[in-house]
Structure formats: C-alpha cells, structure tokens
Amino acid sequence: MKERFVIIGGNAAGLSAASKARRENPNLEIVVLEKSTWASYGACGLPYYLKGDVKDLEDLVAISPEVFRKERNIDLRLNHEVIKIEPENKTITINTSSGKTSLAYHKLLISTGAKAVKPRIEGINLPGVFSLRNMDDAQKIKHYLTEYSPKSVLIIGGGYLGMEMAEAFHSLGMTVHIIELLPHLLNSFCSEIAEVVEQHIKNYANLHLGKLVRNVQINKINNINNGQLLVQFAAEQDKTGENLVTDLILVATGIAPEVSLAQEAGIKLGKTGAIATDGYGKTSIPDIYAAGDCAEVKHIVTGKPVYIPLALSANRNGRAVGSTIGGKATPLAPVAGTAVVKVFQLEVATTGITSLEVARKHGFDPLKITIASSSRAGYYPGAKPIKISLLADSFGGRLLGASMVGEEGVAKRINIIATALLAGFTVEELENLDLAYAPPFSPVWDPVLTAAKVLTNKLITW
C-alpha cells in the first residue's frame, strides 16, 4: 500500500500542504477532506465580494477542485466532515452525505482553520445577525442584502474585518455603526496609528468605542416585528446604556482556532488555545501535524508560540509541512504578524510588537516614537501624510515592531520593518538602509528612515 497523507481542511494550509507534498513525492497518496462545498478560496476577499468589487463567489476560488484532482493527483473530497481522529489505530472517521466512513492515514495534517467567535449576548443568534468567516456566511449575508435591502448595519468589533466590512456596507449606501469594547479600533496597532484611523472613519461611520453590546432584541413597533433589531449597548462599567435600532448586525469580534477534533484526540494545545507544534508543525502525537489558523506559530521577535492566524503563514506553514511529509524536511517560518488593512482611503499596517505593555511582558525595556512624514517629496504634487510608530528595546536597540498609516505607500512600506525583524536589526541598522528614492515615491529620507533616526536619538539620550 502506498503511504497515505490525509489532510483535514481544504483551504490555505491544507491545500498548500497537499500541493507541495505532491511536488516533492509523486508516489504519495494524498487525500484532502473538506467539510464544506468550497475549497481553495481566498477568504480575505469576502468583504470585497459583499462590497461588489468581486462579482461572483466563484471568483475567489484560486484553484478549482478539478485541477487538484486531475492535474495534481490530489484526492480532494468536498462535503466530507471529519468527526473523529483515533491516533492509536491511525484512523479518522468521516461524515458524508452517504453516512459515516473511516480512513486510515500514515501522516495526518490538521488544518481545520478557525471559527468566528460570537460574544455570549442575548439575541446574538436572531435572524439578521451574521458572522463572516467563510463562503456560506458570505452567501447568507448577500442573500439578506438582496432580499431585504437593509439601510443600516451595526458592526460589533473594530478589527480588520470590521474595518473592511464598514467600507463594504458604506459603499452599498448603508448607515454604518461600529461598536468596539476597547478604547481604540485595530487593537493590534499602536494607539497613535489607530487614532488616525478613527478620525478618518468618522467621515463614513458612527464609532462607539469602549462600548459593548448588552443584548439584541427584535424591534417591535406597536408589537409588530418590522424586521429591525434593537440593540442595547453601554460602556462596561455603566449600568444603563443606549439603544440603537439597526437592520443588520455583523459580529466581527475575532476568531478562535478550530481545535475540537484535535482536543478530543488528545493532542496538546498551547497556552493560546491553538494546537501546539514543534518547529516542523508536528503535534504532540506522532505522525499528526497541524498548520494554519488552528495552530500556534513562533513569533519572530520573542521566539515564543503565539496565535496569529494570517493567510500567508497558513499557506507557508502548510507548504512546509507538505514538503516535510513529501520527504524534504522544511522548518516553519517565524511570524511577525505583519498585516495591512484598507480602511476607506487609508492603508493601515503593522508588524512585530507594537505595544509597550506586550514588549515589557516579554522582558524588553521598550521605547516608542511616532513621527509624521510624507508619502512623496514635499514639493511633488499629491504628497500625503504618513504616520509611523516604531518600537525598539532600549537595551541594545533591537527593533521590535511598527505600525503605520497613510493614504499611500504604507501597505508596502511595512515590509521594510518585517524584513528588518527577520534580520534581527537594531534601529541603527534600520537607519542605514539604502532605500529607493525618487520624488514621486518618497522624501529623500524615507519616513521609515526618519522614524529610525528619531528613535535612535531617543535611545541615545534615554
């Protein structure tokens, strides 16, 4: 019998693993089990589907199931839900439309991804309240938008998804409210950067920062349900709150790793609640690997396990596991948490450690500066402001992370910092970078270099 590599989950990590394992080893039997009807799609594109920038859900599918099956010889099975892993006899149990079945594996990859987290609030499962994590979710929201033409939306949660969906709903002509429990939007960014986003987004949406939703009810006028929702929300410490009537609610309060299968099989979870793995994606049980949004990754600055579910590392770490199982041992890459989000006209980006508190928790003595600069030479038409926050350890000057915001030149500029983090650069080394300059694209001293100069000076006088 051929060696069989079984993969649970047919998306970023799972299918990257399958494809890479096939390339490394033409003789492996590769089976991918996907519980939904969709595989290999760009979930990050869902907001743009709902906005209307992407016409069909199918457009988000990167590679069709037929290509996996015919061109890559990968046995991709849709609507196959794995309900049990039995490591002792290396078998899994699968629910299919035609009943239960079991399958033996030599190597197993758990790439079950993550699920949307819903806060425990009365009424959170009422009709008109949605999450957006997968293609089915997107279809449901699209259907609701088409069927009921809602005029208003409340987005619960001011993270990436909340920002992207605020833009999507606004562009559909809806009145947008955003509630965020924390004092700032985009919690993983420096507050100085988040404040710029907040000022900007106020032009398009109503912000309720430091507020939480107490409950959701069907809004009844004269005891008649008019299809609207009545939301009570308040600051955490407040006894009484405010009311908001809305046609639609999007819960965007974050995601959690989908680990129930792993947990039941006795696989060790890390402190973060995601599946713990070694440097090659191996779990605590032999021959079982985990990668993608269900697994921990190693942080580029601290070297410690973290839960940072992002598309690139899911793809890359899945690919590394596939390579290892295919015969070429490939370590996972560390993760900086580099991310960018488009918020209306703004590009907002972050990488590494951007919070003094988090840096201190990891034993650093961090210093942070924030500078304002320009996206182009000052005299060149169309120059836009850019703001950068930069963090370093005052002991030795090691660069820890950065956030930035601006109308142009931010999405790519953050990658300078991400690259410097992998190199373990000090701020002085960052200052020495030979970056590209031409008047249409940056000042002579790129904003990143200006930030580095300012932080270096502060480190010296500290």
Added chain:
Amino acid sequence: MKERFVIIGGNAAGLSAASKARRENPNLEIVVLEKSTWASYGACGLPYYLKGDVKDLEDLVAISPEVFRKERNIDLRLNHEVIKIEPENKTITINTSSGKTSLAYHKLLISTGAKAVKPRIEGINLPGVFSLRNMDDAQKIKHYLTEYSPKSVLIIGGGYLGMEMAEAFHSLGMTVHIIELLPHLLNSFCSEIAEVVEQHIKNYANLHLGKLVRNVQINKINNINNGQLLVQFAAEQDKTGENLVTDLILVATGIAPEVSLAQEAGIKLGKTGAIATDGYGKTSIPDIYAAGDCAEVKHIVTGKPVYIPLALSANRNGRAVGSTIGGKATPLAPVAGTAVVKVFQLEVATTGITSLEVARKHGFDPLKITIASSSRAGYYPGAKPIKISLLADSFGGRLLGASMVGEEGVAKRINIIATALLAGFTVEELENLDLAYAPPFSPVWDPVLTAAKVLTNKLITW
C-alpha cells in the same frame, strides 16, 4: 580660536554634514562654501519643475540659507567658489565677487558633487543643446522652452534622467526622441525589466537603441538658420547613419564626480575616478573628508568601493561625516544602489547587483530568474502586472540584487530586497519573510516571495 569645520559644496552631503556637526557640537565654527547662488535644493525634482508639476524653482529648496545661518548657526556663503586646497598649511583659496580670499580649516569636507558628462561630439555646445544637473541648467532650459516653444526634443542617454525628462517633455506636448548607445534603456537594471520599459515608452517616445550621435549641426534650410538642430546618428559599427531634425537636445549621458580640487591637492582618487575614502569618509590626506556625489562608497554586496551617486547616500554619508567631526565617530553606510524611477505610468526599481556579468566579475556564480505576478489579489479590481528579476549566488544562495517594474507597488517593494541585502539574506531567508497581505495590495504570496520561491527551486536543481 574655535575649531573650524569648512565644507566645500552646499548641497546634500555638505549641508547634511554641517547640520549634524552643529547638533553634535555647538561650539564648532562651521563654514559652508557654495559656488552657485543655490544651496540645499532637491536636484531630483528638476525634471518635475520642467514638467510643470513643481511651480517654482524655489519650491525645490528644502531649507533656506537664512535657516542655516540663523537657526543652525552655520556660516553658509553662496557664490563662494573654492579654487584651491593647500593641505600643507590647511588653507583654501576662494573666489568671490569681491576677489580672492583664503580661509584656514581644522577639518575640511569636500562635497563638490558631480557634473554632467557631455560626449565629445561636434556641435555638442551649440545653442539649443542642454544638460540638466543643477538649478542654473533648469533655468536655462525653462527659458528656452518659454522663449522658443520647441516642438521636438532629442534626449541623448536612456538612464534615469533621460526617462524622467522624456515624461516631462512629452507632457509639454513635444515629440520626444531618445538615443541610447547600449542595447537597452536603464542599463543598471536587468534587461528583462528594461524591455518592459521600452515597450511602454514606445507609446510616448521614439526609441533609438544601440545608436550614438555622430554630430550636431545647425539645421539650415536654403542656407537660413531656422533655430533647429540637425543630428546625425548611427549604430557604432555603421559608416553611414540617419538624420534627425530637432528643436532641442538634452544630453543625459550620465555624471562624473567633480574631483578637480581634490586631485590638485594630491588627494587619492579610487579606481572609479571618484575620491577614495575610508569607512568614515576620510581621504588620503589628514583632516580632509569627502562625501556625496564626488566620493566613492562601499557596495553592500561586494564590500568594494564603487561610484554610485544617489541622493540618499549623499545625505547620509554627509551626515555621518558631520557626526564624526562633531565628536561622535559614525561609520558610513554601505550602498546598494537602490533606485526607483517613474517612467510615464511605470514604476521601475533596482537594487544590488542585477547583471550576471558584474556578479561573475566579483567572484559569484550567479543565477537569475524573472517572474510575472500581480500587484493585487487576482480577483481584486485594478490588479496590474509586476515583473521581478532576482539574482542570487548559486554557491550558498546569497541574494545579490533585483530589478522590478509595474504600474503600482514597485517603488516600495524594492525596499524589501534592499533590506534583505543589508541583512545578507539568502534567497531562502527572503522566501520566509512575513510580508503584509490584503487583497487590495498584493497576492497572498507577494511577488517578491514568488520570485524567491522560483529562484530557490532553480538553485536546488542547479
């Protein structure tokens, strides 16, 4: 007597040195001697002044002479031309409007910059033939444009300046011809990238590649000078050539370091013809430093002296010398030659070693790949093609350089490679970068990562 720091040349390197020396040492006497009437201006903005994007020449002045004098206590003297350096008695001779004078120095910085190179061609000094290196040059061209409304231009040289001026002249409604002796435009870029530029620029200008100008004459019709120029040009090996009648000629065949003062003083030049310095900008004569477009720099990949005159390293190395003379020894940064140029709708960028031939000359066994990718997620509207050429040493996989071209996301993307070069990354390390991803800004695998993957695979099978 106070220690006196004398600086020859009041631009990028010279004034960066003056400002930084002042910040480090409030007691230093700092004298800057600038032969022209302009100081502290952004020469890279000159094409955009001529194009009309920048309204006044004065807009290109970063910091006014008054600020240097009053706020920074820097004795900046315009129209002061240094004509001699006498190292034996540490004195310089200066030509001013009121005659010759001399000045003693304790420390001297030569930041005389570079001059435009004109090929030795008959007629190259005729009226209507211009160079563009400084503010006076720009004024002369502007005057000519205003006075004579030329309808056509021949640009000799297909480098950065030639490209920028092609855009400027075209936007003024002129017919543009470009002659380049080499087989490709943008010689310091990979030919695969240059070809994309050539295809693009053909929509706006007439290209004559592999051709040189034999001579320039006043064009006479019926023996009457009508203000036009008659240009004879041909391929190098050809006996007979073609004729072109044009209203204006811009010579953009490159620049050479302005080293005559240094040479006469007995200061050692490097093989490149620019002033040789040590790691702190010191020349071969004690207490004399050199920085900016007149001096060599250390290449980031080879560690050897090169002549790469670019604005950022002039500013940075001037600043380093100022810091050293101000009391805080600061080494110069190595230079990758990172550059970007806007060519009509294209962004074209380069860094490091991009020629197999050059790489081989430095003892590498280079491999190069070129990939085509996209500036955004494939399904996101407005995605534009990006092309990247990437070079690495097949022995060990060290990254050597890259060129790229595209309509968006190139000017900043090149900085990832520039950062990786300073880190001394291998291609595999480049592949492991945690870069920012969101559909409006890149595919999940950024084009840089795709290029790294393809090159890694080629290195393995090589």
